[in-house]
Amino acid sequence: MGTTVDHSKIVHLVNTDPVIRTLLEAPIPMRLGYVGLDGHPRTVPVAYLWNGQAFVFATPTSAYKVRAITAHPQVSFTVDTTDFTPLIMMVRGTASVEIRQGVPQEHIDASRRSVGEAGMEEWERVKRANTTEMALISIDPTHVTVCDFATRFPPPAAVNSRTHGAG
16 A cells, blocks of 8 residues: 555554554664765665654764765665565655754664663663764655555556656
């Protein structure tokens, strides 16, 4: 199912769709795509969360992606399972960068799924001891496609070739 509609409809979809909810709760990183300062595409995994309105992640202020996303705020990402049959969420959106002192709570919460409760206390202690500031990056979704290969499939090539719409 592809959605290129107003923000409130996308927010409703992300907040209520069972496939998306499953992916948001899983320890799967966002595979973030962005345009580098040299004009070439990059893809990196990041721990993220959905705050009810936007997808959010934090990274060191010195990270290359902070400068690149500031220069080119149009991004995309995929969150998907690796088992058969995969669940897939593909998102396009506009990113914004905010510098925060210390470790943003969003980073702690996003990392919890990957680190796990058992190692979280020590991970957080070390992270806070070694971090003075971080860039909090929020992605305002402008397009969401969900595939479960049971009821929703990737759109056909004709749809993907359009300049707007699903895909």
